[in-house]
Amino acid sequence: MIDPVALAQALIRCPSVTPKDAGALGVLAEALTPLGFACTPLPFTGDGGPATENLYATVGSGGKVFCFAGHTDVVPPGDSGLWKHDPFGGVIANGLLYGRGAVDMKSAVACFAAAAGRHLAKGPFKGTIALLITGDEEGDAINGTPKLLRWLQEKTITLDHCLIGEPSSTVTIGDGIKVGRRGSLNTRVVVEGIQGHAAYPAKALNPIHALAEFICRLTKTPLDAGTAAFEPSTLVFSSVDVGNPATNVIPAKATGNFNIRFNDAHSFDTLKDHLTAVAEAVEIETGATVTLHFNLSGVSFVTKPGPFTDVLDNAVAAVTGAKPEHSTTGGTSDGRFIKELCPVVELGLMNATMHQANECVPVADIEKLTDIYTAILGAYFAE
Numbered sequence: 001m002i003d004p005v006a007l008a009q010a011l012i013r014c015p016s017v018t019p020k021d022a023g024a025l026g027v028l029a030e031a032l033t034p035l036g037f038a039c040t041p042l043p044f045t046g047d048g049g050p051a052t053e054n055l056y057a058t059v060g061s062g063g064k065v066f067c068f069a070g071h072t073d074v075v076p077p078g079d080s081g082l083w084k085h086d087p088f089g090g091v092i093a094n095g096l097l098y099g100r101g102a103v104d105m106k107s108a109v110a111c112f113a114a115a116a117g118r119h120l121a122k123g124p125f126k127g128t129i130a131l132l133i134t135g136d137e138e139g140d141a142i143n144g145t146p147k148l149l150r151w152l153q154e155k156t157i158t159l160d161h162c163l164i165g166e167p168s169s170t171v172t173i174g175d176g177i178k179v180g181r182r183g184s185l186n187t188r189v190v191v192e193g194i195q196g197h198a199a200y201p202a203k204a205l206n207p208i209h210a211l212a213e214f215i216c217r218l219t220k221t222p223l224d225a226g227t228a229a230f231e232p233s234t235l236v237f238s239s240v241d242v243g244n245p246a247t248n249v250i251p252a253k254a255t256g257n258f259n260i261r262f263n264d265a266h267s268f269d270t271l272k273d274h275l276t277a278v279a280e281a282v283e284i285e286t287g288a289t290v291t292l293h294f295n296l297s298g299v300s301f302v303t304k305p306g307p308f309t310d311v312l313d314n315a316v317a318a319v320t321g322a323k324p325e326h327s328t329t330g331g332t333s334d335g336r337f338i339k340e341l342c343p344v345v346e347l348g349l350m351n352a353t354m355h356q357a358n359e360c361v362p363v364a365d366i367e368k369l370t371d372i373y374t375a376i377l378g379a380y381f382a383e
Helices: 006-014 025-036 104-122 144-156 208-219 268-286 309-318 362-380
Strands: 038-041 044-046 049-052 055-063 064-071 097-098 126-134 163-164 176-178 183-192 232-242 253-262 288-300 323-326 344-346 361-364
Touching: 006 025, 006 097, 006 104, 006 309, 006 362, 025 038, 025 104, 025 126, 055 144, 064 104, 064 362, 097 362, 104 126, 104 362, 126 144, 126 362, 163 362, 176 309, 183 208, 183 268, 208 232, 208 253, 208 268, 268 288, 309 323, 309 344, 361 362
Parallel strands: 064 126, 064 163, 163 344, 176 323
Antiparallel strands: 038 055, 044 049, 055 126, 097 361, 176 344, 183 253, 183 288, 232 253
């Protein structure tokens, strides 16, 4: 049997700031192997991303494949002086486990392993439990989950359902399940005009004014009013840059960056067409040249209510006494890749301190999340 708290401590003590593994996946494999898991290390490199360690582990055979997915890489701890305890010390104080990754999401990975051990201890079962653990979720996600999934497809390995251990709870453990995520499109806009003297604007073409017009056109009208499963899409500018220290010079170029979090009313193509049309209209009106550079992080997806979500809801209720709320809020996760293979949801710890100094989780919540995962496995394979 695996102690989820002790395993979470051991994982936290590996300073696996993305994309470094720092031994974290080895610690996990050592815990899984005595349970009968076949552990396959999957390091990937190339495609402009950093070298990344990954792990795929399975136990059982036949029947359905239930996959726990997650990551052992973490964001940097920041200023260590802001921490009450060593961010990689795995210290327990006043009932709280402190450390980078305590919430996002080494503790959930430890709960995966502990729940699998408890389920296996009940006796033989028909089916397969899989753990798909990556090492670059907090980074560019180039040599992690996407390539691991490609490896599964090349090996003709299928997944029937997947649960990601991202922190989804808000007030109490198990009060929320992410059944989908919005898509994310990052765009850089470059506006080129004609440099000139500020005293003679008619002899120049001010790209700042054209960029301002572009921004106004994009932001004055909402993209949509929301859909049945999602909140309204959002468009947010994160920077506007000119790089012009002179007060009497009209610059030749202005740039901006913005992000769209979009729901299932849109696709990448429809958004690209919309943004391009606005850019072309600004070009015609101002005479400036407007160029867009797109970087799609992921498209929206939603796992619809059905037998799978019923199993999750009932298992959570059996442990906590209340069924979880379903939501599609938040940023992106590796679910944007996994949804191409099977239905996927996110269920994990409370998200209050993730990525903060003094990231911490109540020890009792780690135990309860393990109970929830164990109940899910029992109900899933009983089905």
